[in-house]
């Protein structure tokens with residue numbers, strides 16, 4: 091089968107399309123023929139091997155898992171002899187976080203992994219991207235910030251993968267949502283339901299005197315220190331972008347003061363928690379309450395081009411790899 095292989099850390103040119111052996115499902119696994127896989131900003135960072143701290147998990151001198159890719163959507167082609175939850179022919183979507191491997195024609199996933207039946211009303215491409223933006227933002231807004239109806243939520247990077255999901259989720263949970271984005275993305279963010287949009291090229295949210303219960307900085311473009319005066323007295327600054335200063339502020343605000351700085355590595359949550367998040371999003375998508383924003387589609391042959399595009403930092407929503415039609 092064809093797969094994208096990364097044998098060393100480096101520029102997008104380290105990515106190679108090669109023929110490798112098709113995996114065989116173990117007794118408790120399903121073999122999925124992948125129709126679409128997401129290509130994420132986090133994956134472009136993993137390819138570089140920076141920040142260095144990430145190598146503790148990803149491999150010290152080269153990537154531990156040669157085939158990249160986590161989010162997938164496809165069709166079950168074979169099942170192990172102990173599989174009860176799925177059958178051949180089921181259309182499924184999810185995340186492969188233990189061994190990645192979804193930038194390939196086939197992947198094996200444990201039947202009790204982060205996997206669910208794909209909603210009929212969304213495409214494979216729309217399903218493949220759910221694990222990045224939606225699952226992460228659900229973890230941040232619901233689990234970390236515990237957002238409540240009527241709270242004021244500011245979302246920085248509202249046009250990105252996490253941001254486009256966060257605007258819709260925050261509205262679903264009854265938040266009063268302000269999205270921060272560039273001029274070119276104002277209409278997109280409004281169309282997702284944001285009550286207000288701030289064009290960061292024209293206005294600095296830290297200087298307009300408005301207070302927020304939660305500031306979700308999906309890109310790590312601001313900081314707890316800069317955002318603090320824009321938080322309500324029990325407000326929280328939450329960000330998925332790890333830095334030493336955020337870790338330090340998380341520690342100090344857990345002891346002192348009422349305003350909090352919070353970080354979480356969503357991929358390290360238990361498989362059960364992540365599968366439940368996936369299923370929660372699935373129900374909302376089936377009901378037509380959330381939609382995946384797809385910016386660009388690439389073939390496997392175009393993987394280098396895809397990484398270069400994502401690294402511009404300007405993608406709107408998500409980028410997908412179309413594998414089998």
Ligand SMILES: NC(=O)c1ccc[n+]([C@@H]2O[C@H](COP(=O)([O-])OP(=O)(O)OC[C@H]3O[C@@H](n4cnc5c(N)ncnc54)[C@H](OP(=O)(O)O)[C@@H]3O)[C@@H](O)[C@H]2O)c1
Pocket residue numbers: 130131132135222226246247248249250251252253270271272274275290308309311329330331354355356357400403404405406407
């Ligand atoms: N901790 C976790 O669990 C976890 C999980 C998944 C991802 N992540 C991390 O989360 C981060 C966000 O990923 P993502 O895929 O959502 O980002 P993304 O899609 O790559 O973000 C790009 C978007 O941000 C906009 N943007 C750029 N500069 C901005 C600014 N100053 N203010 C507001 N918007 C700006 C860009 O449009 P313009 O250039 O036009 O503004 C573009 O639409 C990544 O660092 C990723 O590694 C963490």
